[in-house]
Amino acid sequence: MRRWPPRLPAAVAHRRAGAVTAAAAAVPTEELVRQHNRSLVAFLRRGRFDAARRLFDALPVRSVVTWNSFLAALARRRDVRATHSFFDTMPVRDTVSWNTLLAAYARSSHTDHLTGARRLFDEMPHRDTITWNTLLSAYTRRGMMEEAEKLFNEMPHRNIASWNTMVTGFFVVGQTGEICSARALFDEMTDKDLVSWNTLIAGYTQVSDMDEAEKLFLEMPDPDPVTWNLMIRGFAQSGRWSMLKDTLIGYQSVEPLHGIQ
Numbered sequence: 001m002r003r004w005p006p007r008l009p010a011a012v013a014h015r016r017a018g019a020v021t022a023a024a025a026a027v028p029t030e031e032l033v034r035q036h037n038r039s040l041v042a043f044l045r046r047g048r049f050d051a052a053r054r055l056f057d058a059l060p061v062r063s064v065v066t067w068n069s070f071l072a073a074l075a076r077r078r079d080v081r082a083t084h085s086f087f088d089t090m091p092v093r094d095t096v097s098w099n100t101l102l103a104a105y106a107r108s109s110h111t112d113h114l115t116g117a118r119r120l121f122d123e124m125p126h127r128d129t130i131t132w133n134t135l136l137s138a139y140t141r142r143g144m145m146e147e148a149e150k151l152f153n154e155m156p157h158r159n160i161a162s163w164n165t166m167v168t169g170f171f172v173v174g175q176t177g178e179i180c181s182a183r184a185l186f187d188e189m190t191d192k193d194l195v196s197w198n199t200l201i202a203g204y205t206q207v208s209d210m211d212e213a214e215k216l217f218l219e220m221p222d223p224d225p226v227t228w229n230l231m232i233r234g235f236a237q238s239g240r241w242s243m244l245k246d247t248l249i250g251y252q253s254v255e256p257l258h259g260i261q
Helices: 010-026 029-045 049-058 064-076 080-089 095-107 111-123 129-141 145-154 160-173 176-188 194-206 210-219 225-237 241-258
Strands: none
Touching (some): 029 064, 064 080, 064 095, 080 095, 095 111, 129 145, 129 160, 145 160, 194 210, 225 241
């Protein structure tokens, strides 16, 4: 297993630590940490991972934000082993730290990593809605709707993302019974956003059920360009040319309302 952070050569580390120590004499520690965190994040956003790692290694003082920033960068590189190894070295962790590692496992396509995600979820000292949604998404992406439903029913708090994730998951499976479950879940939702409506319409177009897609489209309070494009593509793929023509005409009439030229 890789060791994170890796050790710098002694001479380099001493020189950099000396420079940082000199700066710290003139700047309060908290402000200095914030400055270093901003620099670290700037390196990472520009894709300068090696420069960010050198800066991280040289810092004499690190906050949980410092550690979380580098942890997130490792997670984005899809190196689950390195991410977990770095997580294990962290002297302090918060919910963001745990969620970041959980997301690394949940996004991985490796079969063993889903088991690892569940184990990590069970070990977490505190879970928020992001935690629950992360594992929920991992199940639905793999079509594991039985596990997803069980987790969804156990959730102490659900947001729109939780509901949308389940609706999407049922359509991923694509069986008739699961599609009915998706619609039933959609109808249960007390709050729906554009993603909710577009998710269900996309699901119906995916299974070529344009009658249901059209009904939903007509019920939708304010279709956006994504909605219109879903309907246009659905009618085209199903060969319903008359409806396609009417939809295109309707879309052209509302384009200015969406700022589309």
